[in-house]
Amino acid sequence: MSQVHVSIIMGSQSDWPTMEGALTPLDALGVNYETKVVSAHRTPDRLYQYCQQAHERGIKVIIAGAGGSAHLAGMVAAMTHLPVIAVPVSSRDLKGMDSLMSMVQMPKGVAVACQGIGNAFNAGLMASQILALGDPALTQRLIDWRQSQTDSVAEEVVR
Ligand code: RP5
Structure with missing residues (x-):
């Protein structure tokens, strides 16, 4: 198995239907990636251990998704120097606006890519x-993927 560089974490198993989009x-x-449930409010010790070990395990980028406990991404960003990409998960009552505001409005000094x-x-x-x-090989695959996406867009409107 090749080295895993992307770690996808989420606050709850209930976030999976959203997070599997990644x-x-x-x-x-x-x-390659790994997927884990790491809750800021239900498993704070797991969160701490995860952040302490992520870099030494070879993780290079973290994707953190959460709904009601959306400080997860900010907490991870605070405890590791690795880049953290946040995904606001739609919450029951506020439809994810609370998650979005929490994740996107990080005070300066600790960055989250929301x-x-x-x-x-x-x-x-x-x-x-x-x-x-x-990673030059991945760069080429990315360029090819983008080209294929571009090629898939028909110029003529289907009427
Ligand atoms: C957050 O609370 C999770 O990220 C999830 O979006 C939300 C609800 O979690 P569950 O009550 O479904 O476990 O921590």
């Missing part, structure tokens, strides 16, 4: 782009 670009681009509500796909894509900076 796997589509990662799989298409041949990027995606749109529920947009785990783009989180996977961004993680791939970060890794591609140091």
Whole structure:
């Protein structure tokens, strides 16, 4: 098994239907990943251990998705120097606006790259782009994937 460079964490198993969207670009681009439940409020010790060990385990990019406990991404960013991509998960009462505001409004000094509500796909894509900076083969796969996306857009409107 090749080294895993992308770690996808989420606050709850209930976030999985949203977070599995990150796997589509990662799989298409041949990027290895792991998936874990790490809750900021239910498993704080696990969160601490995860952050302490992520770098030494070889993780290079972290994708953190959460709904009601959306400080997860900020907490991870506070406890590791690794880039953290946040995915606001739609919450029951506020439809993810609370998660988005929490994740996108990080005070300066600790950065989180926040995606749109529920947009785990783009989180996977961004993680791939970060890794591609140091991986020429992945860069080429990314360029090819982008070209194929461009080629799939017909110019003529189907009426
Ligand atoms: C957050 O609370 C999770 O990220 C999830 O989005 C939300 C609800 O979690 P469950 O009550 O479904 O476990 O921590």
